[in-house]
Amino acid sequence: MKVLSKNLKLGEMNLLVESSDDLWHLYSVIGKNDRVRAKTSRKIKIGEEGDSVKKTMALTLSVEKAELSGDTLRVSGLVIDGPEDVPRQSHHSISLCQGDSVQIAKSSWLDFELKRIESAVNELKTNFLLVVFDREDAVFALMRASSYHILSKIHGDVAKKRVQSKIQGNFFDVIVKQIKSYDERYSFDAVVIGSPSFWKTELSKFISDSKLKKKVFFAVVSGADESSLYELLKREEVKSILSKQRAHFEILLVNDVLKEIAKGGLVAYGRTEVDLAVNSGAVLSLLVTDSLISSFKEDNSYSFLENLFRLTEKNSGKIVIVSSKHEGGSKLDGLGGIAALLRFRLN
Secondary structure, three states: EEEEEEEEOOOOOEOOOOOOHHHHHHHHHOOOEEEEEEEEEEEEEEEOOOOOOEEEEEEEEEEEEEEEOOEEEEEEEEEOOOOOOOOOEEEEEEEEOOOOOEEEEEOOOOOOHHHHHHHHHHHHOEEEEEEEEOEOOOOOEEOOOOOEEEEEEEEEEOOHHHHHHHHHHHHHHHHHHHHHHHHHOOOOOOOEEOOOOHHHHHHHHHOOOOOHHHHHEEEEEOOOHHHHHOOOOOHHHHHHHHOHHHHHHHHHHHHHHHHHHHOOOEEEEEEHHHHHHHHHOOOOEEEHHHHHHHHHHHHOOOHHHHHHHHHHHHHOOEEEEEEOOHHHHHHHOOOEEEEEEEOOOOO
């Protein structure tokens, strides 16, 4: 993301969306009653009985809701500024994609929202391919800021013992060719490969490309399915190269919450406990899933969360928005979508 201009005294910031991950950051900071201005298309009626024509124009909306779907962020609200032939207070939706610029204006920016924008601007622009495999299956995924995106899955025939080595060899060769194909398309900075047992050693024999070899990092996982991708993100072997990736950071933080729950430690979870913890000034880190934020926005009760955010920041606590798209976020959703790591134990 690129900041084109900003005037925080007026609460305004002009931003350029440089990647689909930037849309995830914007989704996290755009709230109800914010003012969003961007180019959009709208049908305009020519004359009282004329035909409608679609025109491209810049409109400013008073935001009612924002929805993230794939690589598009849809912001809906009431028109408060635009061409004269567009009725004020009429409903409209602006779709934001990679390459679009947008102005966001707020009555006041929360500290975590500014840090979210700063994180998107300074985010390490790296590509990672995640691969988990065994002798039968392989899953390929593209690492993204908010989660991972499954690129493909392949299945090899289970070999009979008398021809096992030959078919394994063919399957491993197919996996390497698939990795090379994706690397040519995305120019990865790293390829992180996980497998059970000794399969990684066998696969490494089929990687002859010297440039590709320098990008490959191996780790041990228990299987070759989507849950093993989550397991791969937690491995110590890959922590150093994934440490700056958003999903990895979120997963580790959720794991800290689960560890504290298991030992009855410094943690609160669920709305009631977290509300008490925040109002007691006990919160070090407040974790909230994006799906919980969406549900609060849809129910017009986002002010509850916003008050928690403001009070947490007032007491020097950190706020972390966790994606529900990865397993860490799913586990946090299972706890009510909200949890907090604490400075001191609550009575």
